[in-house]
Amino acid sequence: MSAALLQRLLLPAAVLGLLYALMGVYASGQTLLAAMLLAVGALAIWTYSSPRTGALRYLFPGVAAALVFVVFPMLYTFGLGFSNYSARNLLDFERARAYLLEERIREQGSEREFSLHREGDGLRLLLTGAAGELLTPRFRPDAEHPQDLTLVAAGETLAAPLAMAERVALLPALRVLRLRDAAGQVYTLSSLREFAQSRPLYVEAADGVLTDQLSGTRYQPDAGEGFYTSASGEQLQPGYRVNVGWRHYARVFTEPRFRAPFLSVFVWTVVFAGMTVLLTTALGLLLAVLLNWESLEARAAYRLVLFLPYAVPGFISTLVFKGLFNQNLGEINLILHGLFGVRPAWFSDPLLAKCMLLIVNLWLGFPYMMVLCTGMIKAIPADLYEASAVAGAGPWANFKLITMPLILKPLTPLLISAFAFNFNNFVLISLLTGGRPDQLDTSLPAGTTDILVSYTWRIAFQDSGQQFGLASAISTLIFLIVAAITLVQMRMTRLDQDHKR
Amino acid sequence: MAIVQSKSQRWRKLAAHLFLLTLCAAVVFPFLVVLSVSLRPGNFASGSLIPQTLSLEHWRYVLGLPYAGPDGRLLEPDLPVLRWLWNSIKVATISGLVTLLFSTTAAYALARMRFAGRRALLTALMLMQMFPAVLALVAIYAIFDRLGSVAPWLGLNTHASLVLAYSGGIAMHVWTLKGYYDTLPQEVEEAARVDGASVWQTFWRVLLPMALPILAVVFLLAFIGAIIEYPVASVLLTQQDQLTLAVGAKLFVHEHNFHWGDFAAAAILSGLPITAVFLLAQRWLIAGLAAGGVKG
Numbered sequence: 001m002s003a004a005l006l007q008r009l010l011l012p013a014a015v016l017g018l019l020y021a022l023m024g025v026y027a028s029g030q031t032l033l034a035a036m037l038l039a040v041g042a043l044a045i046w047t048y049s050s051p052r053t054g055a056l057r058y059l060f061p062g063v064a065a066a067l068v069f070v071v072f073p074m075l076y077t078f079g080l081g082f083s084n085y086s087a088r089n090l091l092d093f094e095r096a097r098a099y100l101l102e103e104r105i106r107e108q109g110s111e112r113e114f115s116l117h118r119e120g121d122g123l124r125l126l127l128t129g130a131a132g133e134l135l136t137p138r139f140r141p142d143a144e145h146p147q148d149l150t151l152v153a154a155g156e157t158l159a160a161p162l163a164m165a166e167r168v169a170l171l172p173a174l175r176v177l178r179l180r181d182a183a184g185q186v187y188t189l190s191s192l193r194e195f196a197q198s199r200p201l202y203v204e205a206a207d208g209v210l211t212d213q214l215s216g217t218r219y220q221p222d223a224g225e226g227f228y229t230s231a232s233g234e235q236l237q238p239g240y241r242v243n244v245g246w247r248h249y250a251r252v253f254t255e256p257r258f259r260a261p262f263l264s265v266f267v268w269t270v271v272f273a274g275m276t277v278l279l280t281t282a283l284g285l286l287l288a289v290l291l292n293w294e295s296l297e298a299r300a301a302y303r304l305v306l307f308l309p310y311a312v313p314g315f316i317s318t319l320v321f322k323g324l325f326n327q328n329l330g331e332i333n334l335i336l337h338g339l340f341g342v343r344p345a346w347f348s349d350p351l352l353a354k355c356m357l358l359i360v361n362l363w364l365g366f367p368y369m370m371v372l373c374t375g376m377i378k379a380i381p382a383d384l385y386e387a388s389a390v391a392g393a394g395p396w397a398n399f400k401l402i403t404m405p406l407i408l409k410p411l412t413p414l415l416i417s418a419f420a421f422n423f424n425n426f427v428l429i430s431l432l433t434g435g436r437p438d439q440l441d442t443s444l445p446a447g448t449t450d451i452l453v454s455y456t457w458r459i460a461f462q463d464s465g466q467q468f469g470l471a472s473a474i475s476t477l478i479f480l481i482v483a484a485i486t487l488v489q490m491r492m493t494r495l496d497q498d499h500k501r
Numbered sequence: 502m503a504i505v506q507s508k509s510q511r512w513r514k515l516a517a518h519l520f521l522l523t524l525c526a527a528v529v530f531p532f533l534v535v536l537s538v539s540l541r542p543g544n545f546a547s548g549s550l551i552p553q554t555l556s557l558e559h560w561r562y563v564l565g566l567p568y569a570g571p572d573g574r575l576l577e578p579d580l581p582v583l584r585w586l587w588n589s590i591k592v593a594t595i596s597g598l599v600t601l602l603f604s605t606t607a608a609y610a611l612a613r614m615r616f617a618g619r620r621a622l623l624t625a626l627m628l629m630q631m632f633p634a635v636l637a638l639v640a641i642y643a644i645f646d647r648l649g650s651v652a653p654w655l656g657l658n659t660h661a662s663l664v665l666a667y668s669g670g671i672a673m674h675v676w677t678l679k680g681y682y683d684t685l686p687q688e689v690e691e692a693a694r695v696d697g698a699s700v701w702q703t704f705w706r707v708l709l710p711m712a713l714p715i716l717a718v719v720f721l722l723a724f725i726g727a728i729i730e731y732p733v734a735s736v737l738l739t740q741q742d743q744l745t746l747a748v749g750a751k752l753f754v755h756e757h758n759f760h761w762g763d764f765a766a767a768a769i770l771s772g773l774p775i776t777a778v779f780l781l782a783q784r785w786l787i788a789g790l791a792a793g794g795v796k797g
Contacts, residue, residue, distance in 0.1 A: 024651045033644060055614040058704070059622070062607030062671050069669020070629050073637035073644065080639060287524075290517050295510070297518075305525045308532070311779040313729040315747040316772040320531050322754050323538075323761050331534050363527070395513075417631070426635045427731045431751060453635045460639045461736060468639045475636045486631040490624075 011049055018045070032079070036072050040064050074479065080472035082243055087466035089226045089239040096240035097221075100210060100228065103201040106190050110197035115161035116170065123170075125179070126154060126161075127187065127195055134181060141173030151181045168192070210236070248473035261439055261446035262455075262474075269451040272357065273422040277415055279362045284369025285407075289399060291370075292377050303374075310367035318431040321360045348437050350448035357449060361428055365418075372414055376407040416489040420482055429454040444470075452478050539765035559766035582767045584742060585749040589771075592660050592745060593727035596667040600723040601716060604671040608678035609704050613690070623676075630672035635732045641666055642736050658740045666733050670726070674719045681715040682708065721782055728775055746771050 018041040026034040047053045047060050091099065112129035122138040133154035139147055162170075171192075179187040179195060190196035202210040202219070210219045210228055219228035219236055226242040227235035251258050287306060291299050309317060324330050325346040333343045346356045384402050393401070429435060435447025435454050444467075445458055456478065460471035542556035561568035563582040567575045610616075611623060634641065642657075645666070649656015656662060689711070690703045698706065709716070731747045738744050750771070753764035 025648065027651055030644065030647050033648075054700075055610040055616040055619075058606040058610035058614070062603040062675060063622070065603045065669050065671060066626070066629055069666060070632070070634075070637075070672075073634075073640040074632060076640035076644065077637050080643065085643070287521075290521065293517070296514060302521050302525065305528055306521075307780075307783070308528055308776075311776045311783065312532075312772055313725075313747075313775050315729055315731050315750060316768045317531065319750055319754050319764065320535055320768060323759075323764065324531060324534060326759065326761075329759065329761065420631060421633075424633045424635050426633075430735075431731070453633075457635075457638060457732075461642075468643065472639050475639060478636055479632065482631060482636075483628075486628060489631075490627070 011045065014045055014048075032076065033072065036068060040067060077472045077475050077479070080469055081248060081476045082245060082473075083241055083469045084226045084239075084244045085241050085468040085472075086470070088237065089241050089469075091238055091240050093221070093240040093242075096238050097204075099238060100202050100236060101200060101204060104188065104198035105201045105214060107197040107199065110185075110187075111190060111194040112187070112196065113193050114195050116167055117158040117161055119159060123162075124158060125149075125174075125177075125195075126158065127151065127179070134179075136179060139177075141170050143172035143176060146176040146178065148178050148180060151179050151187070244469070248470045249477075251470070252474065252477070255443070257441070257443040261442040261444065264439070264448075265446055265450050265452055265455045268354070268449070269423060272354075272361075272451055273419050273425075275358055276361045276365060276422045276425075277419050279358065280365035280369045280418070281373075281411075281415060283362065283366040284371075285373045287366070287370045288373035288377055289403060291374065306370060307367050309364055310371070314364060314427055315431060317364060318360065318428055321356075321363070322432055325356055325360075347433060350437055353433050353437060353449045357428065357432060360432060361422070361425070364428070365422075369418075372411065373407060376410055377403060380406050413489050413492050416485060416492065420485045420489070423451070423482065423485070424453045424478070425451065426453045426457065430457070452481075535765045535768055538762055539769055541762060543762065559762040560770075562763050563766045563770050580749065580752060580763075581742065582746075582749070582770065585744050585746045586771050588660065588744065589728050589746040592663050592667075593724045595660075596664045596727045597720045597724040599664060599668045600671055600674055601720050603668065604674040604678055604719065605709070605712075605716065606704070607671070608675045608682055609708065611675065612679045612682035613687070613708075623679075626672040626675055630670075630676075634666070634670065638732060638736050641733060645737060658738055658743050660743065662737050663734060663745075666737065667723075667727050667730065674723060677719055677722070678712070678715060681712060685711050718782070721778065725775060725779065 018037075022034050022038055022041070025037060044060060044064065047056050112127040112134075114128070115126050117124045117126060119138050122140050124138055125136040127134040134151040135154040135156070135158075136149040136151060139149055167174075171189075174189050177189065181187070185197045186199075187195040188198050190198070199213065201213055203213060204210055208221055210221075211217070212219070217230045217234070219230050219234075221227075222229045223242055224244070225235070225239070226244075227239040229235050252262055253259060290296065291303055293299075324332050327333055327343060327345050327347060330346075333346075337343050344352050346352050380403065385398060388398055388402060429449060429451055433447070433449045435450035435458060437448055439446045439448055445462070446455055447458075450458065452474065456471045456474045459467050459474065539559050540555050540557075542554055542558060558568040562578045565578055565581065565583050567577055569575060611619060645655070645657055645662045648662075649659075653659075654661055655665070685708065690707050693703045693707045728745075729747060730745075734745045735748045735751075738748055741749075746767075750764065750767060753760040753767060
């Protein structure tokens with residue numbers, strides 16, 4: 001098949017496929033994602049159909065993936081930070097409204113007992129009561145799809161009714177049935193034994209106000225809060241998603257019960273990342289210098305063993321340490337108890353928990369620094385050390401005057417990226433302490449060992465409120481902090497490049 | 502190097518050996534404990550490092566075989582460890598391949614072609630790499646939650662969603678590949694061009710075969726990265742059958758439900774292959790890591 005013909009067939013197929021996918025995404029309510037996909041898809045079709053797109057043909061797959069899966073979630077997070085998206089405001093307005101209008105109240109005195117009868121490969125339902133017996137047409141039980149059935153007066157002979165156990169098994173399918181009698185009254189399942197008439201709990205007026213049929217209370221949709229609210233301030237569940245502007249940011253910075261934990265978490269994040277970088281670099285550098293000492297025996301063996309923590313998957317070694325540090329059963333406390341007679345409470349004392357995190361992170365992180373420093377020391381010309389030996393310098397002078405100054409410069413950007421990495425070291429915190437022990441008297445659960453990302457994660461996924469909007473706002477703040485770190489790093493890297501060239 | 506050695510040399514060497522040996526002990530200790538715990542009977546047994554009685558109950562547990570419980574009855578394992586291992590390998594292999602597919606061509610364009618915005622694109626990729634997916638967790642969750650309501654095979658608790666979420670993280674790999682392409686001689690490609698090869702042919706037939714070693718390294722890096730990834734997987738996957746090992750392993754060491762022995766066996770079973778791969782490939786991997794970033 002000629003390339004031209006292939007293209008003529010492929011292009012329309014690609015366009016159709018794209019439009020189909022777009023409709024699906026749009027239908028799911030992801031307007032923003034649909035727009036993003038439309039842009040990326042159009043770019044794709046243009047790239048591969050126009051003859052003059054050279055480099056873009058090769059760049060496109062990677063760039064598109066980065067746009068859709070990195071840039072888009074970033075923008076989306078930013079957007080969510082301005083919404084009240086949470087467990088209480090999960091739905092959009094239309095779905096919340098539909099949900100409320102579906103709510104029904106049972107009419108007192110309309111209950112009718114029922115029995116189930118098998119007929120052919122289907123079922124029939126018989127409602128009994130003072131006003132006569134009503135019968136449904138034959139139906140197939142299906143819990144997934146709601147069915148509307150019309151009731152008729154009973155007059156036929158039916159098979160024997162099903163036993164209670166079978167009826168219980170069919171409950172999910174019965175729950176979605178809506179039975180309509182000749183007068184247009186609707187019966188739905190109201191208990192294990194009864195069907196009853198019901199009517200909508202809320203009635204919507206032309207201006208969108210919902211009126212409660214039982215109490216007569218009027219609920220006005222409140223676009224600022226995302227709830228149907230009564231005059232006395234009562235809110236109907238579920239709420240819906242609305243834009244709340246800068247409220248989350250204002251809370252973080254002004255509400256004292258909010259600001260205090262946020263600040264302490266922030267300070268610990270900086271201390272944690274800073275101390276980790278400091279400790280791992282110090283140990284890594286020391287080891288690199290030692291293992292570069294040519295008259296030391298068995299250097300290769302030491303290097304291999306000391307490299308091990310880096311080679312083992314982090315999630316495994318972190319969980320191993322969780323076991324080792326366990327207060328009553330862990331090996332570390334067994335040894336400490338045997339030697340000194342103490343059993344430190346690593347997980348319930350805030351200070352000890354922080355020390356434990358630093359110890360474990362030092363264990364996990366020093367091999368990386370060791371490898372980096374080894375590489376950099378190797379790059380230092382050997383004649384510098386020969387000259388210093390002639391001048392009678394000892395190892396300490398060598399380190400202070402030659403090694404240190406020469407590797408500090410190339411090491412700095414790597415230290416900054418290590419800082420940025422540990423600033424967001426979610427895996428360690430989440431697997432080892434989960435942020436615990438918790439701080440007391442905070443309006444959101446905040447742990448004494450939580451760093452900003454794990455704190456955000458708790459707000460979003462662990463707290464029963466599931467405050468996605470608030471979590472996104474804090475995520476955005478972390479974005480900004482990391483961006484600032486990145487800018488500093490880029491500035492430093494550039495300085496470094498200028499120096500080399 | 503100094504030829505005359507000072508008298509303090511011996512003492513300094515001894516001190517260095519002592520220090521290094523202590524550190525090695527600290528490094529090896531956790532591994533020995535885990536090995537020992539996995540062979541001890543019972544989940545709470547604490548004892549000497551060398552187990553007095555050997556028991557394979559934890560190994561039978563993680564391999565999905567019935568094992569003898571504390572009261573002697575045969576019990577069925579309740580956590581599907583092998584299944585998780587398979588899930589991890591599946592997700593990591595696919596996302597490694599997808600990553601490779603996306604990043605090789607992009608790196609080729611960045612290394613060999615000159616176009617407007619090239620430098621800006623390289624900087625943008627560097628910037629993207631600085632933003633970890635942890636920060637976009639809420640967005641990732643919300644997006645796949647919504648997508649799942651239209652296309653269930655792409656929603657929460659599917660491996661497709663996980664592969665997609667991982668496939669965007671190509672920035673580091675593009676940089677690694679570009680660095681390698683830069684070291685390959687351009688003359689071979691130019692010769693092919695003179696002989697009438699198209700751009701695609703020079704890429705596919707000339708450059709890629711030369712770049713095979715780095716392709717293997719990038720695949721391995723992406724593979725390992727996906728195996729050890731925890732945050733995104735923990736948010737997207739919640740059904741027990743669908744978990745990856747990184748998420749599932751956590752279920753063993755709950756605060757009040759501490760399956761130390763079972764976890765130890767699972768950790769060795771799953772950690773050993775990854776560690777072996779890492780150690781075997783470390784010579785090449787370290788170059789890529791040093792160029793790319795920090796371990797997760």
